[in-house]
Amino acid sequence: MNITLAVDSAAGSTTKLLVLALIVVVAVVVGMVAGGLSRLGGTGVPHAILRGGTAFAGAVALLLSVVLTFDLL
Incomplete structure (x- = not known):
């Protein structure tokens, strides 16, 4: 069971x-x-x-706000 949790955690961090x-x-x-x-x-x-x-800074701010709004991160 611990291995599954570790794999899920690693997959989540890779996606992020x-x-x-x-x-x-x-x-x-x-x-x-x-x-x-x-x-x-x-x-x-x-x-x-x-x-x-x-x-660049504006695009990062906008894209991060979109990603965080839709809980993609």
């Missing part, structure tokens, strides 16, 4: 890690797109980096 990894990957893509579009729009490199970082 995969969800968090997916959130980070999606947020990185969002940040890169935002920074790239900002740079193509004519802003300087420092401003494009700041906008990309802001988009």
Whole structure:
């Protein structure tokens, strides 16, 4: 019985890690797109980096709130 609980716990932590990894990957893509579009729009490199970082942080916050709202984590 203890083995079953350990396996269930390991499977749950693996799922949590995969969800968090997916959130980070999606947020990185969002940040890169935002920074790239900002740079193509004519802003300087420092401003494009700041906008990309802001988009990354916003995407992480939004995705984490969605995941926690629906009890996926």
